Amino acid sequence: MTCPQGKTSSSWTPAHDGKNRDVIKVKFAQSDCRPCLHRADCTGHTRRTLTLRPQDQMEALLAARQNEQTATFRGYYRQRAGIEGTHSQATRTMGLRRSRYIGLRKTHLAHVATATAINLLRVDAWVRGELPSQTRPSPLRMAFALAA
DSSP states (O other), X not given: OBOTTXXXXXXEEEEEXXXXXXXXXXXXXXXXXXXXXXXXXXXXXXXXXXXXXXXXXXXXXXXXXXXXXXXXXXXXXXXXXXXXXXXXXXXXXXOXXXXXXXXXXXXXXXXXHHHHHHHHHHHHHHHTTOOOOOOOXXXXXXXXXXXX
């Protein structure tokens, strides 16, 4: 591997990342990187180090990223976003994260009751003419809105 300044890597070492997946650590020689005037552009350390995935994993990652740009994926993700919103509402408003009951039958009944309650809240909002809320704005966006 060659850095932007034309120096060749000094070692390729198999390793594991933080999630115990196989990766390859590519390192450049300190003797090449330490005197380099462009070291701040590469790294804040004494030498440039890159972490690469094995080729099959990298190709799968690139294919997944390319798939994210398709209309089919956007349609699927729009559905998922709706499901995530419902789950978030149940977690925030009805304490869905923890079961108050012991046993599968009672816990299932509590989940069904929670789903029914969410549906009733949504019907009530619809009858009153309230539109479903969009994603909450970030604190930064709120600060800009207040400043304007």
